[in-house]
Amino acid sequence: MPGSGFLPALVVLGKVFKAFVVESYFAPKSKFATDHIPDLTGKVVIVTGGNTGIGKETVKVFHTTYLLPG
Numbered sequence: 001m002p003g004s005g006f007l008p009a010l011v012v013l014g015k016v017f018k019a020f021v022v023e024s025y026f027a028p029k030s031k032f033a034t035d036h037i038p039d040l041t042g043k044v045v046i047v048t049g050g051n052t053g054i055g056k057e058t059v060k061v062f063h064t065t066y067l068l069p070g
Contacts, residue, residue: 034061037061037065040062040066041066045062047059047062
């Protein structure tokens with residue numbers, strides 16, 4: 001049957017394109033954990049952009065790890 005190889009080739013091409021898009025436009029899952037932060041006791045840390053995004057998450061970790069109540 002003429003053209004019978006067209007559909008499987010199209011499916012393979014679609015899978016390759018999808019893999020390319022996923023790898024190109026989406027970051028891989030982070031391997032970083034808060035356990036990787038060294039002891040910063042007695043250090044001065046300046047976090048810019050502490051109201052959103054990575055800066056906000058950094059401030060939250062520092063607050064729960066190094067801020068002593070009282």
